[in-house]
Amino acid sequence: MTRFVVPAAASILVGLLLGAASVFGATLMIQQDTKPALQPGDPASSVLNRVEYGNRG
Template sequence: MNRFVAPAAASIVVGLLLGAAAIFGVTLMVEQNTKPPLPGGDPASSVLNRVEYGTRS
């Protein structure tokens, strides 16, 4: 009985570790945590660095 339990337990542990490593690796590859580049506003047309869209009347 012991000849089957030890290899089965080792196989389960190795399978779980490989699965967790694969999930973690795929998550790191597809992760998008960078901000897109934003175009700068015209400093002459902004108040306190807030760009004003349209005209005030």
């Protein structure tokens, strides 16, 4: 009887752990499926935040 109980219990435990991991992973993927919020830039600043020396005038 022990020959069947121990492998069955191990199989159930592994199945539960894999199921919990897959649910947790799917939840993380769904939550991270959004674009990050962009901060508004200053129109007077240089293009792409590169430092530019001197005047353009």
